[in-house]
Amino acid sequence: MTSASDPVTAIDGFWAVIPAGGAGTRLWPLSRSSSPKFLRDLTGSGRSLLQETYDRLAPLVGDRFLVVTGAAHRDAVADQLDRLEDGSILAEPSPRDSMAAIGLAAALLERSDPDAVMGSFAADHVIADQAAFGAAVATATAAARDGWLVTLGIDPTFPSSAFGYIHLGDGLDGHDGTYRVVEFVEKPSTEVAESYLATGRYRWNAGMFVVRPTVLLDLLAEGDPAFAAELRAIAADPSQLDEAWPRLPKIALDHAVAEPAAAAGRVVTVPASFGWDDIGDFDSLATLLADPSVATTVLGDDALVHALDSTGLVVPRTGRTIAVVGLDDVVVVDTEDAVLVTTRARAQEVKQIVAALKESGRADLT
Amino acid sequence: MTSASDPVTAIDGFWAVIPAGGAGTRLWPLSRSSSPKFLRDLTGSGRSLLQETYDRLAPLVGDRFLVVTGAAHRDAVADQLDRLEDGSILAEPSPRDSMAAIGLAAALLERSDPDAVMGSFAADHVIADQAAFGAAVATATAAARDGWLVTLGIDPTFPSSAFGYIHLGDGLDGHDGTYRVVEFVEKPSTEVAESYLATGRYRWNAGMFVVRPTVLLDLLAEGDPAFAAELRAIAADPSQLDEAWPRLPKIALDHAVAEPAAAAGRVVTVPASFGWDDIGDFDSLATLLADPSVATTVLGDDALVHALDSTGLVVPRTGRTIAVVGLDDVVVVDTEDAVLVTTRARAQEVKQIVAALKESGRADLT
Structure with missing residues (x-):
């Protein structure tokens, strides 16, 4: 595993998918539906959370970005990320939750870059230690190339009842720093969270994962073949997007793919400490x-x-x-x-x- | 004594003196030095406290007003009280506390209307029951014509430590509803205030008093003959105001006149309940x-x-x-x-x- 002090360099064939959505209503009146959390500078850095997400990922992916956002925010995203290549912004016709948004990005990548590994990272999180983040992503990418769905498992700094947890199993042979996932658990009570921390076997689920697009879509197809087929059809003929989009199920990727895949022993995690925060309120x-x-x-x-x-x-x-x-x-x-x-x-x-x-x-x- | 339900009518020869000063810093940012408390609508009535003070007194005095205010607020006062007669606003060249302000009004009245009785009422107090207020003032005016310095003594509604108190003595012969003042006492502790209320012989000192101008100035002259002479000299030749004003002592009327006069048995009070509040904070x-x-x-x-x-x-x-x-x-x-x-x-x-x-x-x- 790369140490946190190594310089970060681009990872071959690695794509950043950035779902840029969410109203951030608990951060009102800073965050508004017209100018949500990810478009705002909430840290006083002079950069929006979206821009900071871009800045953090650009050294790892070069220009391989796909930002998935609502049609209403397409122009604002383009303004803030003016170095994105043409075609790097996917505008959702309407909000249909994370499976549709990230699944569409996966279906497009599957066609355009068959060797791609994609990492999905929300546009409105904060990460303090870029080098540690880059090292964890590099470790995750290696496991993803071998066909795993890889999550990043954040070392919990306190027994939070606001996050879901990842239950770690055994180490994964051939991939130092990577562990099998026993299961994902929903937001626990503080007492239950304390018991999790005491075992040392639980990590926060920050919704960050790394996977080959085909692996993601095939896992989706195991539970909902029509959904995966619909996404692949849109990717084959993007003119279908507006007509097909409203038919897609409104479901979180966690429920559609990650939880059933974990139950089937197909998910691993890279435990990491890099000062993560989702600025929930x-x-x-x-x-x-x-x-x-x-x-x-x-x-x-x-x-x-x-x-x-x-x-x-x-x-x-x-x-x-x-x-x-x-x-x-x-x-x-x-x-x-x-x-x-x-x-x-x-x-x-x-x-x-x-x-x-x-x-x-x-x-x-x- | 007039009952609170009688219609209020103007009292012959009665003048309202309104000291309009005070920064009201505890009501910042509503109250500002450029637009202090008395110029603001603090009750949602649509009228400023000064205008409400005017409205309350006009039925009692007709057009016999003298408003004493800082030079900086002269125009604002004139704008708000556009029915005042010319010469009804006295602009102090600089703040010199209440004895100088009210004493100047007294000296001017002494010359212009030898039969005058004046009542001094701050521009930034609130009074709920106008009829009860008018009745108390009428009672006070009658005693003032007989040469007394008359205060209004507010029935305390709780043991406040924010106000001074008036200690009541015996009733005044020939003036029903009027009592001799034993002494003025400074703001007490809450415990002491509770003991005052238990006796039934203490009233809040709201700084409202009624007196003949000559009586006020003569009482002042007993303690500080030069001060009284200076005020009378300014009244005789108002062109002296700017030059003489800075020499006047900076002292509250309570200390210069009311307290020594009470000690000499020269002060009486009219106890009253009319929903008074000075909106201190x-x-x-x-x-x-x-x-x-x-x-x-x-x-x-x-x-x-x-x-x-x-x-x-x-x-x-x-x-x-x-x-x-x-x-x-x-x-x-x-x-x-x-x-x-x-x-x-x-x-x-x-x-x-x-x-x-x-x-x-x-x-x-x-």
């Missing part, structure tokens, strides 16, 4: 950005925030001054048309505000 | 505006506020939507250039934000 964003020397974290211009005896996260996005007095773990997000005030503990419930706004006829704010 | 504003049927009080357009499992006060002043999730007794104030987030319990500390902004070179926001 303002609580995780606050953790990600936390600086121990600062009581109140500011995502933006520090000079705009006056915090007195307070802790938490403040996001000034309008140039307005924001004063916070006497609140712990508070979250304040100031945007041009909406202000959010909540606490880190209640950050998950922000999606209910988005639902309430839609119900009250203010979908324009979501 | 956002906590008292929240109490004032509270509607038991609504968890989160909104000062402004309700439709802009989405509160989920929260209580407190939200002030939307920009047209932006404000979402609050999972916070109790929170205070959120949204203005064009500044947002405040605090709690009712910490509302007093808002003035520290104003101080911090000045220190950091952002006096433009204060």
Whole structure:
């Protein structure tokens, strides 16, 4: 296995598939349906999460990208990723969940590059250690070439109840650093998650996997032959896309392929530590950005925030001054048309505000 | 004594003096040095506190008003009170506390209307029951004509540690509803305030008093003859104002006149209940505006506020939507250039934000 300090170089025949979707309603009002999480700079880096995903993958794939996004975001994606080759953006006519989106990319790659190995990485995750990420992907690619469906298994840093887990089995012969997957388990309670961590045999499922396109589609065909055939037909004649797309099942790739394949002993995982975060809500964003020397974290211009005896996260996005007095773990997000005030503990419930706004006829704010 | 249900009619020779000053820093960012509390609508009535003060007094005084304000606010006061007669606004060249401001009004009235009785009422207080207020003022005016310095003593509704108290003595012969004042006491602890309330002999000192101008100036002259002479000299030749003003002592009328006069047995009080509030901070504003049927009080357009499992006060002043999730007794104030987030319990500390902004070179926001 490559050590994390080696320079990262492109992997022959390796393609990055980036599903760029999801509303990110728990990050409202930063994330909007018109400008979702993956198009936003949520770390203060000056680059959007999508751009950071591109930056992270370009050294591994060169120009071999396929970004799958909603038709409404096609232009924004093209603007942000202006070095993508023509044809690298697939616009879904409507949202049909991850199996259809990633399956379409696989079907196209199967035809255009029979030797391809594809890695699928969401457009809205954060990874701290690029070298460790590249090394894990290289290890995963080697196993994928041998016909495995390979996931990356994130070393859990705390007993999260917000993620699914991967249960590790024995090491895979001939592939150091790669382990058989016993099963995928759904989001557990914190208590169950603690018991998982105690065994040392569980990793977070970050939804990142590496596989040969044909292997992925064949695994899909085992459970739903018509679905796989439909995807291959669209790839053979892309003019069918708009007509065929609404017929495709709306199902997550995890359920359509990964879980049954694991049960059949066809999935392996590469355990890895590279500082992964999916920035699920303002609580995780606050953790990600936390600086121990600062009581109140500011995502933006520090000079705009006056915090007195307070802790938490403040996001000034309008140039307005924001004063916070006497609140712990508070979250304040100031945007041009909406202000959010909540606490880190209640950050998950922000999606209910988005639902309430839609119900009250203010979908324009979501 | 007139009952609270009688129609209120103008009182012969009675003048309203309205000191319109004070920064109201604990109500930042609603109240600013350029547009202080008294110029703002803080109750959602559509009228500023100054205008409400005028509306309350006009039935009692007709056009006999003197408004004393800082030179910087002269034009704003004239705009808001466009029915004032010429000469009804006195602009202080610089802030010199209440004795100079009210004393100047007294000196001018002493010359222009020798039979005048004046009542001094701050421009930034709220009174719920106009009829009861008018009745108390009529009672006070009658005692003032007989040479007494008369205060209005507000029936305390809770043991506040934020107000001074008036200690009542015996009833005043010939003036039903009027009592001698034993002494004024400074803001007590809550425990001491509780003991005051238990006796039934203490009232809140709201700084409202009624007196003949000559009586006020003569009482001042007993302690500081030069101060009284200076005020009378300015009244005799108003062209001296700018030159003489900076020499006047900076002292509150309470200390210069009311306390020594009480010690000399020269002060009486009219106990009254008319729903008085000085809106000292956002906590008292929240109490004032509270509607038991609504968890989160909104000062402004309700439709802009989405509160989920929260209580407190939200002030939307920009047209932006404000979402609050999972916070109790929170205070959120949204203005064009500044947002405040605090709690009712910490509302007093808002003035520290104003101080911090000045220190950091952002006096433009204060």
